[in-house]
Amino acid sequence: MPKWKNSRPIYVGHFRSFCCGQEMGHKGAEEEEMENVEFEASEIEYVSYGGEHHLPLIMNLVDQELSEPYSIFTYRYFVYLWPQLSFLAFHKGKCVGTVVCKMGEHRNTFRGYIAMLVVIKPYRGRGIGTTELVTRSIKVMMESGCEEVTLEAEVTNKGALALYGRLGFIRAKRLFHYYLNGVDAFRLKLLFPRSELHPSLPLMADKYESQMQSDQGDTPFK
Amino acid sequence: MAEDRASEPPSIPSRASIPSGDNSVWADVSPLLHAACQDLQEGELIHGDNFNLFAAMSALEIMDPKMDSGIACTYYSLDEAIENGVAPVPVSADKTTDVQCVIDIMDHLLACEATWHKGHSLAQTVYSCLYLLRPERTLSHALLHSYCKVIRATCKAILSVVSEARTHEEEDLFTMSYGLPLSGDGDEKCLSLLNAVEETISRQLRSCKASSSKRRVSEDIEQLQNNPDLEEGYCKALLCRLRFRKHFYHLLMSMKRPQGRGLEMARKHIAACISEIDYIKKSSDFLRVNAHEMSKQNLENTTASVYLFQALEYFMKLLQDLDAICSCTLAPSLEAALLFVVKFQKSKPDLVARAHLQLLLVQDGKLYGRDPIFSMTTRAAGLPEVAEMHDIQKNEFMVQLGQLVINLLKILCTNAAWQRRKLGKMLQDWRVTYVQLEMAFKEEFEEASKTSNNKKVCFKIYQHILAWVEEQTYWIAFRFLNLGFELELYSVHDYCMVYWYTYVVLIKLAEKKHLRMSMSSDSAKKKTKKKRDSFKDGETDYQISAAVLFLQSQIYLSEGLSMMFAALRNEHRIVPLQSPFNTEHEIFVQQFELLQKACVPDHVSYATFKESTIHANFATLAICDYFKEAQRIAKEVKSSFANDPDTMAELRRIEQVAERNSIALNVCRAGALDPKLKISFAFCHHPFYATAIVKRS
Numbered sequence: 001m002p003k004w005k006n007s008r009p010i011y012v013g014h015f016r017s018f019c020c021g022q023e024m025g026h027k028g029a030e031e032e033e034m035e036n037v038e039f040e041a042s043e044i045e046y047v048s049y050g051g052e053h054h055l056p057l058i059m060n061l062v063d064q065e066l067s068e069p070y071s072i073f074t075y076r077y078f079v080y081l082w083p084q085l086s087f088l089a090f091h092k093g094k095c096v097g098t099v100v101c102k103m104g105e106h107r108n109t110f111r112g113y114i115a116m117l118v119v120i121k122p123y124r125g126r127g128i129g130t131t132e133l134v135t136r137s138i139k140v141m142m143e144s145g146c147e148e149v150t151l152e153a154e155v156t157n158k159g160a161l162a163l164y165g166r167l168g169f170i171r172a173k174r175l176f177h178y179y180l181n182g183v184d185a186f187r188l189k190l191l192f193p194r195s196e197l198h199p200s201l202p203l204m205a206d207k208y209e210s211q212m213q214s215d216q217g218d219t220p221f222k
Numbered sequence: 223m224a225e226d227r228a229s230e231p232p233s234i235p236s237r238a239s240i241p242s243g244d245n246s247v248w249a250d251v252s253p254l255l256h257a258a259c260q261d262l263q264e265g266e267l268i269h270g271d272n273f274n275l276f277a278a279m280s281a282l283e284i285m286d287p288k289m290d291s292g293i294a295c296t297y298y299s300l301d302e303a304i305e306n307g308v309a310p311v312p313v314s315a316d317k318t319t320d321v322q323c324v325i326d327i328m329d330h331l332l333a334c335e336a337t338w339h340k341g342h343s344l345a346q347t348v349y350s351c352l353y354l355l356r357p358e359r360t361l362s363h364a365l366l367h368s369y370c371k372v373i374r375a376t377c378k379a380i381l382s383v384v385s386e387a388r389t390h391e392e393e394d395l396f397t398m399s400y401g402l403p404l405s406g407d408g409d410e411k412c413l414s415l416l417n418a419v420e421e422t423i424s425r426q427l428r429s430c431k432a433s434s435s436k437r438r439v440s441e442d443i444e445q446l447q448n449n450p451d452l453e454e455g456y457c458k459a460l461l462c463r464l465r466f467r468k469h470f471y472h473l474l475m476s477m478k479r480p481q482g483r484g485l486e487m488a489r490k491h492i493a494a495c496i497s498e499i500d501y502i503k504k505s506s507d508f509l510r511v512n513a514h515e516m517s518k519q520n521l522e523n524t525t526a527s528v529y530l531f532q533a534l535e536y537f538m539k540l541l542q543d544l545d546a547i548c549s550c551t552l553a554p555s556l557e558a559a560l561l562f563v564v565k566f567q568k569s570k571p572d573l574v575a576r577a578h579l580q581l582l583l584v585q586d587g588k589l590y591g592r593d594p595i596f597s598m599t600t601r602a603a604g605l606p607e608v609a610e611m612h613d614i615q616k617n618e619f620m621v622q623l624g625q626l627v628i629n630l631l632k633i634l635c636t637n638a639a640w641q642r643r644k645l646g647k648m649l650q651d652w653r654v655t656y657v658q659l660e661m662a663f664k665e666e667f668e669e670a671s672k673t674s675n676n677k678k679v680c681f682k683i684y685q686h687i688l689a690w691v692e693e694q695t696y697w698i699a700f701r702f703l704n705l706g707f708e709l710e711l712y713s714v715h716d717y718c719m720v721y722w723y724t725y726v727v728l729i730k731l732a733e734k735k736h737l738r739m740s741m742s743s744d745s746a747k748k749k750t751k752k753k754r755d756s757f758k759d760g761e762t763d764y765q766i767s768a769a770v771l772f773l774q775s776q777i778y779l780s781e782g783l784s785m786m787f788a789a790l791r792n793e794h795r796i797v798p799l800q801s802p803f804n805t806e807h808e809i810f811v812q813q814f815e816l817l818q819k820a821c822v823p824d825h826v827s828y829a830t831f832k833e834s835t836i837h838a839n840f841a842t843l844a845i846c847d848y849f850k851e852a853q854r855i856a857k858e859v860k861s862s863f864a865n866d867p868d869t870m871a872e873l874r875r876i877e878q879v880a881e882r883n884s885i886a887l888n889v890c891r892a893g894a895l896d897p898k899l900k901i902s903f904a905f906c907h908h909p910f911y912a913t914a915i916v917k918r919s
Binding site for chain 2: 052069071073074076077080081135138142155165166167168170171172173174175176177182184186189190191192193
């Protein structure tokens with residue numbers, strides 16, 4: 001989102017998604033080497049963002065895995081305005097993954113945006129990132145009337161690229177030297193089907209009129 | 223900011239000193255804040271009415287080392303650093319150490335310069351050197367002073383080229399020079415001082431060589447430093463560094479000359495720079511062995527030499543890229559210029575080289591600052607020179623077309639990522655201009671047809687220009703699609719539709735090219751026939767078909783690839799993507815959005831794509847062997863490009879890809895039921911035509 005970039009000081013990095021999936025056709029070796037925690041899929045509990053007590057958990061996870069220096073205000077911007085789009089994954093009381101998103105009007109399209117996605121290393125490759133966290137957010141975006149979903153990912157993050165590719169995202173653009181470390185990014189985009197293109201599909205949920213799409217939404221602070 | 227902090231102890235400004243404005247009254251809120259703090263819970267915030275969370279994201283957290291880069295500084299101002307002896311002049315009282323340290327500074331600056339070119343800010347790279355920031359401080363030290371001067375002048379020259387060529391955000395950080403002293407007093411005369419210093423050191427070198435051979439002891443020349451055993455080594459190490467700077471500066475000045483007049487001279491300086499880089503590399507062993515204690519003690523010495531070698535590598539690449547620019551023939555041909563940029567971009571040149579090319583190509587709104595775009599366009603459209611004088615150039619849409627051509631040249635000089643985006647968006651402009659020109663021409667034609675003589679000329683000009691605009695539009699679309707491969711924007715699942723789209727675009731491109739060329743050859747024929755009936759006509763025809771045949775081979779290759787991917791999918795060798803959220807239709811819409819918006823080509827949709835690929839299977843591919851055809855045409859047409867090594871190489875690549883895919887397809891067909899047969903794709907023979915690799919797992 002170029003608008004953000006311009007409005008933020010240059011040394012504050014861009015949002016990115018970080019999640020390790022398997023590359024297409026490359027199963028095996030890598031997977032075995034990873035020190036995975038033994039757990040049943042049913043042991044993972046998913047919760048929607050529930051309030052200020054979740055904030056340190058999200059911040060901690062993102063700080064661990066991503067290098068960009070986000071201030072607490074960055075997190076609050078997302079989770080306060082779009083709490084319904086943020087999810088946390090817990091295993092035996094420990095937060096092991098999270099997704100943070102937003103949605104709003106962008107050049108005459110109502111679009112969703114995945115800002116951060118983190119699953120801690122030992123829990124990767126088991127579909128926590130994809131099937132659960134991201135799809136939950138995307139579903140809410142779809143039901144809220146989003147026409148598309150976007151995000152940025154480092155070109156070197158093969159895991160994330162494969163993950164989003166499987167969900168139907170295309171690499172719409174390459175962003176030259178996007179991150180502070182000089183690495184390029186891909187702008188990934190997922191276009192939802194339009195009802196007129198697919199008359200057989202049921203109509204998408206009506207646009208969520210009351211949604212606080214604009215960046216100037218009311219703040220829930222005191 | 224930092225300076226303020228250092229010079230003034232933190233003090234609360236006197237409250238009375240803030241005057242009230244028309245609409246505001248300043249009041250002390252400390253008691254209120256204090257009271258509120260007592261009542262605040264964690265996570266709560268006091269804010270004004272205009273507060274919003276989006277703006278709050280831009281907040282910097284003071285004292286967080288990740289955000290507040292200032293807290294890592296030892297000194298808060300330049301003066302404070304200098305007072306504490308951080309950048310002494312001379313660097314050392316001991317002359318040998320001084321020379322060693324100056325060489326370290328030179329090498330450090332070279333590394334900083336390369337880092338700057340690679341996209342970091344000037345302030346954090348070259349101008350992190352305190353000697354550059356206070357030009358007057360080095361006055362007493364001729365060697366250091368001359369070097370700092372030439373560095374400043376070089377940075378200024380490069381900055382101006384990049385700022386002038388400015389086309390997008392890539393340069394933002396590069397051109398930000400804040401209030402840095404880019405030009406010290408007399409920096410424009412940096413070369414005379416540099417020459418003088420070089421002359422002195424050359425004499426010192428000659429003198430020490432003479433004394434070592436004991437032919438003559440020269441007393442009158444003061445030595446560079448104290449140790450006679452090291453004199454020669456240090457003189458040499460300094461000389462190559464100074465000479466590199468001299469030639470590099472000369473090179474930049476030569477390239478700046480209008481209409482490419484300095485290119486030949488620039489090439490000589492490039493050769494000189496390259497040989498000095500060689501000497502710098504050779505001097506590193508001597509310098510390492512004799513490194514001064516200061517740098518021997520810490521490991522920095524090794525890292526510094528790693529940086530030096532990386533920097534030299536960068537400069538070598540830059541020099542090669544600049545040399546490629548200087549090799550431009552400056553032929554007055556738009557087509558040649560476009561092909562030249564595309565070829566130049568293949569070596570992935572960095573910003574500085576690309577900016578230089580752009581400035582060479584477009585100066586004062588003319589090609590190479592010399593040839594008017596209108597006449598270049600009419601010539602590219604195959605019109606005789608009489609058209610160059612025609613009134614049509616005053617037509618507003620022709621002016622608009624000229625601007626589009628200039629923009630195209632500039633866009634082709636940008637990095638691939640930006641280039642693709644801009645080319646995609648530009649397609650609509652070309653389409654709109656085509657329609658506008660067509661309408662304008664119709665009107666003018668009706669007007670002109672009143673005089674039959676003018677009528678013929680006008681009609682011809684319109685025909686040619688319209689055909690050329692269309693051809694150019696499809697050329698841009700072709701490049702847009704190809705760049706997607708270079709940028710890795712497509713996944714295996716997209717290949718089928720991407721090659722299909724490339725195929726339909728190529729058909730149009732070939733069609734328009736053929737039309738335009740046959741129009742030109744018609745006029746050429748008429749001309750020659752007037753002179754004498756010659757059998758040369760046949761030769762012209764052959765030339766024309768060669769260019770179109772070259773495209774033809776790519777048409778077959780693209781179609782073949784598209785059908786191969788379709789067959790692999792239809793025969794279940796590739797598992798199609800099953801997204802829970804959308805279908806292939808949405809992927810198609812997104813991938814070709816910009817092309818579709820510009821109707822490039824007309825009447826192409828997802829439905830047409832599906833129609834042409836849904837029935838593809840191994841059996842149909844056996845009947846119509848696209849790869850064999852591509853290979854055959856590529857082989858045949860080679861003889862027409864004997865004098866064109868680039869096209870020859872491209873034809874060879876096309877042949878290879880076609881041949882390999884033909885074999886792979888046969889293997890797939892034969893082993894259709896073999897589940898162990900694994901197929902993968904690589905760009906080992908061509909940057910955007912994939913080669914299928916079949917393996918038994």
